[in-house]
Amino acid sequence: MRHHLVFALSALLFMAVVATTSLAQTAAPQAAPADRARSAALFAKIATVLEHPRCLNCHTSTDFPRQGDDRHQHIMQVKRGTDGGGHPALRCTTCHGKSNSPSGVPGNDPWRLAPLTMKWEGLSVGEICRSLTDPNRGNMTLPQLVHHLGEDRLVGWAWNPGVDLDGKPRQQPPLTRPQLMAVVTEWIATGAACPA
Ligand code: HEC
Ligand code: HEC
Numbered sequence: 001m002r003h004h005l006v007f008a009l010s011a012l013l014f015m016a017v018v019a020t021t022s023l024a025q026t027a028a029p030q031a032a033p034a035d036r037a038r039s040a041a042l043f044a045k046i047a048t049v050l051e052h053p054r055c056l057n058c059h060t061s062t063d064f065p066r067q068g069d070d071r072h073q074h075i076m077q078v079k080r081g082t083d084g085g086g087h088p089a090l091r092c093t094t095c096h097g098k099s100n101s102p103s104g105v106p107g108n109d110p111w112r113l114a115p116l117t118m119k120w121e122g123l124s125v126g127e128i129c130r131s132l133t134d135p136n137r138g139n140m141t142l143p144q145l146v147h148h149l150g151e152d153r154l155v156g157w158a159w160n161p162g163v164d165l166d167g168k169p170r171q172q173p174p175l176t177r178p179q180l181m182a183v184v185t186e187w188i189a190t191g192a193a194c195p196a
Contacts, residue, residue: 039193040129045175045183047125052173054158058112061119068164069171084113100162106170108157129194142188150181 049055057066065074079087086092096111118139120128131137132145140148149155159177161170175183187193 035190036193039187039190040195042183042187042190043129043193044125044195046180046187047128049158049173049175049180050120050128051125052158052171054161054170054173055155056121058154059114059118059120061116061121061123065113066121080113084115085110086112100160102163104163104165104167106157106162108154111154124195126195133192133194142192146181146184146188149184150177 050059053066053069053071057068057071060066060080062073063080064078065080066072067074076090078090078092081087081091086094092111092113095105097105097107098109099107101107117137118131120131123131132139133142135141156177159172161172163169173180
């Protein structure tokens, strides 16, 4: 009898805790539905940059990099290797220097593929967003993400991509870097929501 009472009481207590926790979650400041919709729309704008070939060619879901605006497989059977820097016999840095070569080989330091945990190729815009914001993936926190997008040299290469093997200037992402950062700031201020 006594046992039943203790059980009933702890069950009640548990329910109260659950109720309080979910109340606290609904009361989060970024939860306004209008803001969430706007925030998700802002991410779609950010994604026009993330999905541009200058970014996607290194954020592949394959075991090789891609090249060009048509994102064809990298020449010479180049593979990502264990660290994204190529197989021991054919490292990226065999051909890619610290800066663009006038001969058409792009360069920056350290030239390598993004790890597969940061792949975007083949993902929907919502999936890319959740991959960036999910703390369980062990990628970047929001402040680290802002720093990376705004300051990282490899990211910056996309706005200084040099010429291809035919001497044609490579295309740049649809937003300038300052334009991108303005949208990123607004996306975070509105709650960093993801599209469905
Ligand atoms: C030459 C290859 C290369 C190019 C080009 C490149 N990236 Fe990356 N990217 C990387 C690597 C390598 C990492 C992993 C960085 C690290 O671990 O510090 C990375 C990581 C990232 C991350 C962190 C992802 C996460 O899940 O935490 C973001 C965001 C990012 N890059 C944005 C971009 C954007 C935007 C562009 C184009 C404007 C771009 N990158 C172009 C190689 C590249
Ligand atoms: C044998 C030399 C060689 C090796 C090794 C090599 N690359 Fe390249 N890479 C090139 C050349 C040449 C181009 C330019 C091709 C063009 O513009 O048509 C290029 C272009 C690229 C591009 C295309 C940029 C763009 O947006 O069009 C990426 C990304 C790239 N390489 C990544 C890598 C990565 C990552 C590695 C190592 C895993 C690597 N490469 C290893 C020679 C090499």
